[in-house]
Amino acid sequence: MRKVYMDYAATTPVDDRVLEAMKPFFSKKYGNASSMHSYGQDAKNALDNSRHILADSINAKNNEIVFTGSGSEADNLAIKGVAFANRFKGKHIITSSIEHHAVLEPCEWLEKQGFDLTILPVDKSGLVDPSAVETAIRKDTILVSIMHANNEIGTIEPIDEIGRICKENDVYFHTDAVQTFGKISIDIEKMNVDLLSTSAHKLYGPKGVGCLYVRDDVKIEPLIHGGKHEFGLRSSTENIAGIVGFGKAVELRKGEMPTEMRNLTKLRTILIKEVIKIEDAHLNGHSELRLPNNANFWFKFIEGESLMMDLSLNGVSASTGSACSSKSLKASHVLLAIGLKPEEAHGSLRLSLGKYNTAEDVEYVLNVLPKSVEKLRKISPFKRDWNSENNFEKNIRT
Amino acid sequence: MRDVTCPYSKEVMNHFRNPHNLGEMNEADGIGKVGNPLCGDVMRIYIKVSESEKGEEIIKDIKFQTFGCVAAIATSSMVTELAKGKTIDEAMKITRNNVADSLDGLPPIKMHCSNLAADALHAAIKDYKSKKLQSEDVVI
Numbered sequence: 001m002r003k004v005y006m007d008y009a010a011t012t013p014v015d016d017r018v019l020e021a022m023k024p025f026f027s028k029k030y031g032n033a034s035s036m037h038s039y040g041q042d043a044k045n046a047l048d049n050s051r052h053i054l055a056d057s058i059n060a061k062n063n064e065i066v067f068t069g070s071g072s073e074a075d076n077l078a079i080k081g082v083a084f085a086n087r088f089k090g091k092h093i094i095t096s097s098i099e100h101h102a103v104l105e106p107c108e109w110l111e112k113q114g115f116d117l118t119i120l121p122v123d124k125s126g127l128v129d130p131s132a133v134e135t136a137i138r139k140d141t142i143l144v145s146i147m148h149a150n151n152e153i154g155t156i157e158p159i160d161e162i163g164r165i166c167k168e169n170d171v172y173f174h175t176d177a178v179q180t181f182g183k184i185s186i187d188i189e190k191m192n193v194d195l196l197s198t199s200a201h202k203l204y205g206p207k208g209v210g211c212l213y214v215r216d217d218v219k220i221e222p223l224i225h226g227g228k229h230e231f232g233l234r235s236s237t238e239n240i241a242g243i244v245g246f247g248k249a250v251e252l253r254k255g256e257m258p259t260e261m262r263n264l265t266k267l268r269t270i271l272i273k274e275v276i277k278i279e280d281a282h283l284n285g286h287s288e289l290r291l292p293n294n295a296n297f298w299f300k301f302i303e304g305e306s307l308m309m310d311l312s313l314n315g316v317s318a319s320t321g322s323a324c325s326s327k328s329l330k331a332s333h334v335l336l337a338i339g340l341k342p343e344e345a346h347g348s349l350r351l352s353l354g355k356y357n358t359a360e361d362v363e364y365v366l367n368v369l370p371k372s373v374e375k376l377r378k379i380s381p382f383k384r385d386w387n388s389e390n391n392f393e394k395n396i397r398t
Numbered sequence: 399m400r401d402v403t404c405p406y407s408k409e410v411m412n413h414f415r416n417p418h419n420l421g422e423m424n425e426a427d428g429i430g431k432v433g434n435p436l437c438g439d440v441m442r443i444y445i446k447v448s449e450s451e452k453g454e455e456i457i458k459d460i461k462f463q464t465f466g467c468v469a470a471i472a473t474s475s476m477v478t479e480l481a482k483g484k485t486i487d488e489a490m491k492i493t494r495n496n497v498a499d500s501l502d503g504l505p506p507i508k509m510h511c512s513n514l515a516a517d518a519l520h521a522a523i524k525d526y527k528s529k530k531l532q533s534e535d536v537v538i
Contacts, residue, residue, distance in 0.1 A: 301465065302465065303438055303439075303465055303466050303467055303470070305467040305468060306414070306466065306467055306468055306470075306471060309406075309411075309414065309467075309468045310414075312404075313411070313415065322438060322467070323437070323438045324438050324439075324466065324467035324469075324470075324511075324512065327507070329507065329511060331438070341436075342435075342436045342437075342438070343435035343436055343438070346435075346438040378420070379417060379420060379463065379464055379465075379471055380463060380464070380465040381422075381440060381441075381442045381463035381464065381465060382435070382440070382465055386435055
């Protein structure tokens with residue numbers, strides 16, 4: 001059976017060249033970057049080199065790159081770190097209803113600690129209205145956090161404009177770029193961002209490494225105190241192998257990104273065009289302003305975890321926003337925020353492509369998916385509408 | 399047996415792959431309906447009951463339709479297998495745990511939300527009983 005991985009938004013395989021670059025830093029160049037001896041200096045040089053690659057890739061300065069243990073940690077550092085450092089200036093934070101949990105949860109936690117939170121709605125395609133950000137900004141607003149592109153539905157937010165509004169109003173602006181870094185070119189000057197989160201494992205780098213860009217004039221407190229690593233913002237002996245891998249992955253993206261994104265856009269467009277031909281299949285997210293590799297659908301009258309597992313039985317790995325597949329047993333907050341009813345959100349499927357996907361993979365998915373949908377619709381009691389009571393009554397013997 | 403690449407038991411996946419007694423039933427004697435599309439699980443169990451020579455009421459035929467996750471579909475399929483050919487009194491004694499055990503267990507998170515098949519079976523039997531009472535009333 002053919003195996004097709006179409007869950008690159010969840011994670012990506014480590015590129016062989018990245019793995020090769022990392023290898024020496026486990027058992028040969030194992031020094032602590034804080035040590036003065038040659039082992040330490042080898043590690044320090046590797047750390048500095050990766051920092052420079054990352055800074056260069058987003059038009060930042062080396063001292064504005066803070067390595068973290070994950071994208072979630074970068075989000076937490078940005079939000080809690082800015083909130084704590086600026087709490088005497090103001091207590092108001094603005095975010096959106098479709099942020100990743102790594103942004104929403106820290107914001108909601110801060111609300112419990114006495115901060116004020118405004119969660120902006122999005123339109124049907126998942127877009128945040130920049131003028132709504134402007135209206136929501138108050139005198140005591142200290143931070144706006146709006147993601148660069150959404151991880152589930154792929155909608156790309158008008159970050160440049162929101163950044164400009166934040167700058168004019170003298171409010172810090174954070175963006176979660178975990179899904180865009182390595183897919184869309186990022187220039188922190190053009191985007192007017194003060195803080196930007198990224199993660200290595202979404203771009204063929206290792207898991208366990210993230211990065212927060214922190215503009216050098218931002219007032220921020222660390223989450224982890226200790227040996228003053230990462231300019232005092234993230235104490236912990238640096239994960240050199242991981243950071244080297246992150247650097248290598250970013251370096252590779254530079255050359256590969258343009259061609260790869262053209263290819264993925266082509267494949268993704270075919271995928272969407274064909275899948276929405278299935279009866280009662282709908283596209284979630286924006287038709288144009290979306291990540292080149294993202295396709296997200298909902299299928300009426302079936303449930304997403306079943307669909308995902310049936311696809312998995314047929315060799316296709318994808319993901320769903322259904323409640324049944326989540327640890328919280330709640331339907332995706334993103335799909336609900338764009339106006340889907342819970343029963344519709346339960347029937348969602350995300351296919352996210354990556355550089356190892358081929359036209360044959362897409363063809364295979366297009367062959368398997370309609371069959372899985374049909375199979376589950378046969379099992380479902382709903383055929384024509386959700387409230388098929390009439391249909392139901394007719395089965396009772398009279 | 400547990401396949402380590404799958405969160406569900408082999409038996410659950412077998413029933414999910416090839417559900418038993420699937421479909422609608424015309425002229426059912428009882429229909430049980432549980433769940434809600436909002437929560438992501440809806441099950442319908444249809445039963446046909448006939449009297450045995452001893453005068454016992456036997457579940458002669460049973461069908462199901464389910465909107466829901468793998469666990470919801472597999473438990474529905476399993477409960478139809480467990481109930482088929484049983485007397486309605488025996489079928490009323492089938493519990494959620496019996497269903498889960500027959501499937502070699504369910505992931506803990508699914509034990510509560512998707513393990514509704516026994517409830518749907520019981521609802522179908524109750525529906526049958528109340529219909530029977532009604533028709534007896536009419537006769538009297």
